[in-house]
Amino acid sequence: MNAQAEIDELQADVVIAGIGLGAIAAALAVVRAGRTAIMAGPESRIGGQVTAQLTAPLDEHPHIETTGCSASYRAFRDGVRGEYAGVANPGGGWVSRLCFEPLVGERVLATMLAPAIEAGRLTVVTRATPTGVDRSGDRAVAVRFRTPAGGLRLAGDIVIDATETGELLPLADVDWVVGSEGRDAFDEPHALPGGPDPSAEQSCTIVAALVRDEEPGAVGSPPEGYAELRDSQPFSLTLANDADHEHTFPFFDDRPAPGSFWSYRRVRDPRQVGAPDAAIVNWHGNDWYGTPLTADPERTDAAARRLAAAFVHWLRTEAPRDDRDGTGYPELRLAPEISGTPDGLAETPYVRESRRLASDQPVTEHDLAPRRGIARAAAFDDAVGIGWYHADLHPRVGGHVSVYAPTAPFQIPLRALVSGRDGAPVNLIAGAKNLAATQVAAAAYRVHHGEWAVGEAAGTLAAFAIERATTAVDAASDPTARVGLQVALLRAGIPIVWATDLGPTHRAFVAGSLLAAHGGLDTARLARLDLRPDDPADADAVEALTRAAATLAARFDLEAPAPPERAGASWADLALALADPILSAADDLAQREDLHRVTEMPSRHDHE
DSSP, X not given: OOOOTTOXXXXXXXXXXXXXXXXXXXXXXXXXXXXXXXXXXXXXXXXXXXXXXXXXXXXXXXXXXXXXXXXXXXXXXXXXXXXXXXXXXXXXXXXXXXXXXXXHHHHHHHHXXXXXHHXXXXXXXXXXXXXXXXXXXXXXXXXXXXXXXXXXXXXXXXXXXXXXXXXXXXXXXXXXXXXXXXXXXXXXXXXXXXXXXXXXXXOEEOOEEEEEOSSOOOOOSOOTTHHHHHHHTTOOSEEEEETTEEEEOOSSOOOSSSOOHHHHTEEEOHXXXXXXXXXXXXXXXXXXXXXXXXXXXXXXXXXXXXXXXXXHHHHHHTSBOTTOSSXXXXXXXXXXHHHSSTTSBOSSOBOOOOOEEOOSXXXXXXXXXXXXXXXXXXXXXXXXXXXXXXXXXXXXXXXXXXXXXXXXXXXXXXXXXXXXXXXXOTTEEEOSTTSSBOHHHHHHHOSHHHHHHHHHHHHHHHHHHHHTTOXXXXXXXXXXXXXXXXXXHHHTTOOSSOOTTOOTTSTTHHHHHHHHHTTOOOHHXXXXXXXXXXXXXXXXXXXXHHHHHHHHHHHTTOXXXXXXXXXXXXXXXXXXXXXXXXXXXXXXXXXXXXXXXXXXXXXXXXXX
C-alpha cells in the first residue's frame, strides 16, 4: 500500500475513511465507475474483519455459494479459494463454508485493489486516524487524519464513512446513535426494555490465532488477574443461544454435531492444505463487554487484550480434555505467523457495533423479520443491495443476554446510507456498519457480506452523485435518480432484490431485478426465492410485471408500457420488453445530465 508519509494533502473524487471490507467495496465501486478515490484508516493493513480483526471465517447465509451477493464479493471468495488451489473450505471450520487464514485474505484483497492503485485511480493510506472533518456550508470538503508522519488532509467531492465504529459521524456533526434504542422506540421484540441505553453496546473481541503443535510447549505464568477473569466470565466450552438452549463442545473431537471447539473457526486444516493446524478463537470466553468500545476505545482495547490472553492460558492449562486425562492443551500456542502480529493476537478488536446514523425511520427488526407466506423480508423500493443473516447480538455492556433472532432475506435501503437531517453534510455517505438501522437490525447487517454490500452501495452512490452533479442526499430523495442508481448497481453485478435464479449472468438480471424491486413479483414468486425466469409467464406474472413497469415509467414521465402480445412468452422475455423503455429513459437522462455536468458542475475548490 502507499504510505504517503511525505504528503500532507491529497485530493480525489471520493474520500473513504476506513480500510476495512466496506471501504474496500466502496473503493472498488468508485474506480469501476471511472472515478478516483483515497481510502485511509488507522490499521497497519487493509481488510478489517478479515485481517486486522482476525475474523477470517466468513459469516454468511445458506445460499452464498450460488447467489445472494455481488459479483465483486464473489470474486473475493473465489480469489481466496484460488490461493488454496481451489480447496472449498481450507480451514474446514464448521461456522462457515469458507474458513481461511487472515494473511491470505489480505493478499487477495490487495490483489483486487492493485490494478486501480497501479493506474493511479486509488490511493491507500494506512496508520491514519481520523481527527476532524472540514466543512463548507452543507458539505464536507475534507477529512483530517493523524499519521506517524504528522497530519494529513484528504479532500474530495464525496466523503464515505466506512470506519469500523462510525468515527466521522461525530466529527462531521451528524446525529448518531449507539447502543440500544430501547423497546419503547420501535417496539422491537429483541430491543432492551424501556428507553435508550447508549452504553449497552455489543461486546467486542480481541481474537487470538492459535496453532496446534505436535508437542506440548511451556505455558508460562498466568496473566495478571487471570483467576478473576476466569471465574467472572466464566471460561468454558459451553455456548448458550438463550437461557434455555446451551451446548458444551468437545475440544478436538468432531464426531458430535455440529463439531468441536477447535474446528469451529479453524482456518487451516492440515488434512487439506498441509501444516500447521490453525484456528482463530472468537468465543464467549474472550468477548469483552465490560466497557463500551466507542466511548473508551483505549481502555476497552487493553481490557479485551487481558481477557484474550487469560482465555488462551485457560485453554492451555485448564480446559477440559476430550480424553478426561487431566486438563488443558499445552500443545496450543499463540501464532504470529497466522495473525500477522508479534503476539498472535488481533491488531484491533473485532467490532460488532458501530455508531449509526440517527433516523426517524431506521431499518428495524420488524423490517427484517420473516413473514408468513412471503419468502423475503419487507420490500424497499429504494433498495441498493441485499444481505441475509440472523440478528446476532452478543452480550452487551451491562450483562444483557445474547440474541440470535431469525430474519428473512433482506435488502439495504438507500435512505439508510444518508442523513436527511438538518445540519448533516449532504455529501456524506455511510459505508459500513454505521447505516441507519437499530441495534437489533444492524446486528444482521454487520457481518462480512453485509458490510461489503453496504460499502459497495455507498461507493456506487458516490460515483453516481458526482456523475449527475448532485449530492448523495438529493440522489436518495429523488425518485428518478434512485431508479438511475439502481440501474447502475445492477449493471455492475450488484443484486438489489432476492432471486436465487436471476444472477448477474442471466440475460434478464437488470430488467427483471428492477421490475421485481418495484412490485413486479406475483403472489407465487413472492412466496419463494426462485423466480423461474425462463418459465412461461402466467396471467398473474404479466399483471405484476406490467404494474411495476407502469410505476417505473411514471418516474420518467413515460406512458405505461403494454406487455407484448406473444403467447407463451417467458417471465424473462416479458421483463426485458417491459423494462426496455425505462432503461432507455434512464440512459437518456444520464446523458443529458452528463452534458449539464460538463458545463456547470462546480469543482471541490468552490466549496472550500
